Amino acid sequence: MFERFTRSARVAVVLAQEEARDAGADRITPTHLLLGVLGTVDGELQSELGEVGLTVDAVRAADVGRVLTxxxxDALKGIGIDVAAVADAVSERFGFDVLRPIRKRFRAGNIPFGPGAKRSLQLALREAVNRKDRSIDGAHVVLGVLRSDDAESLAAVESVVPRDELRRRLYDLLDRPAA
Incomplete structure (x- = not known):
């Protein structure tokens, strides 16, 4: 399937793996794929996604898996709680780096695709095939994520734009003649 991916879509998948690794995840999720696409977009797709407010920062802000931003x-520091000092005290008492996820500490090499990410990529391929497009680009990957019905990634998207509106905008983008 990856032979049909454009260069930018392949880079998005690599970035998704890096996002998963940085998050300490043991699997690549649809949200990681979405972040990968958002990290590589340019041109018309970047303009379209930016216009509706779908950015890396917006998706990260909606990330329910993040414990402390x-x-x-900064807010805690404003009321006298120094998070770094608390982390240092916990590490001193319970061992170095105890607060860092174990998976992140020891994860090396490729991180596998989780079921939702696999489904998103399969749906991206279906989107391209149904449209009779010769390649799969970032817009197709986002459409695959939207069709995957992954609760976390859809919550991130819908925090800034209704998924049906985004889907319509992406179809309109893909229908435009090449410039």
């Missing part, structure tokens, strides 16, 4: 740490 930098803004959270």
């Amino acid at each position: 930098d803004q959270d740490a």
Whole structure:
């Protein structure tokens, strides 16, 4: 299937793996795929996604799996709680790096695709085949994520734009003649 992916779509998949690794995940999820696409988009797709507010920052802001953001740490510091000092005390008492996820500490090499990410990529291929497109690009991957019905990635998308509107915009983008 990856032979049909454009260069930017392949880079998006590599970035998705890096996103998963950075998050300490043991599998690539549809949200990681979405972040990978958003990290590589350019041209018309970037303009379209930016216009509706779908950015890396927006998806990360909607990330329910993140325990403490930098803004959270700043807010806590404002009321006298130094998160770094707390982390240092916990590490001193219970061992170095105890707060870092174990999977992240020891994860090397390829991270496998989770079932949702596999389904998203299969659906991206179906989108391209149904449209009779010769290649799969970032827009197809986003459409695959939208069709996958993954709750986390859909919550991230719908925090900024209704999924049906995004789907319509992506179809319109793909229907435009090449410039």
